[in-house]
Amino acid sequence: SSLLMSGKRGLIMGVANDRSIAWGIAKALHEQGAQLAFTYQGDALAKRVRPLAESVDSNLVLPCDVTDEDSIDAVFESLGKSWDGLDFVVHAIAYADKDQLKGRYLATTRDNFVRSLDISCYSFTAVAQRAVPMMREGGSLLTLTYYGAERVMPHYNVMGVAKAALEASVRYLAADLGAEGIRVNALSAGPIKTLAASGIGDFRYILKWNEYNSPLRRNVSLDQVGGSALYLLSDLSSGVTGEVHHVDSGYHTVGMMEVDAAPQ
């Protein structure tokens, strides 16, 4: 058929509920004919993720804790039994101790630093290691990042450091995998009210600030992130790799907005 993703199969990692960015991306891919598999973290989320997966005609729903190498291995073993190839992976996973997503970065503990970087950065590389052997020419890997990697944002702290490392790893992976025709990119999404975001201090203020100070004068929706992900995961972006693409209503381009930009 003429759908953008028909005949393509991919793994979606990081759906917690219907407000997850991974879910927004999954819907956009499904609408364009992609066949999807999902991972979820922990039994508690299984009963959230299964019905969502079913609603997009997927019954491949697998547990995965990315801190556990065996758990990641098991996902790709199962996938290999059901599918003879893989076209894309969406990695929408991050974690930092909530108590350190407020106040000063200076207070970050070693334990939280190591855990945050492990889950939020290294896991993308660990997943790529398993995904690549299943991928063909034209494969696409996508992760999610945030502007706090590039500039200081209040309360983002160790997550900013983790995202900076993640964005660097996108470039290194892109260079490693380019010869195999596999692309690696990141979407830098503007703030969206999700479960993970609710752990960040003063998040409501951050949302308002972005709304008032973005060229488009609004926050981004899950559908908008889904649309941009679709581009990076489809052959429309076959000339794009190692890129960090901003889906943030243009916020990252602004030094200062006109005083009257905020709604009166």
Ligand code: NAD
């Ligand atoms: P979310 O809470 O819906 O998703 C986060 C996911 O990470 C959850 O599904 C959770 O289960 C998973 N996760 C955490 N630790 C894990 C582990 N050890 N093993 C497996 N999975 C684990 O929130 P979200 O905002 O949709 O986050 C998805 C991605 O988008 C994250 O990388 C986040 O940093 C990024 N992002 C979010 C925003 C935002 O404002 N919400 C902006 C830019 C980037």
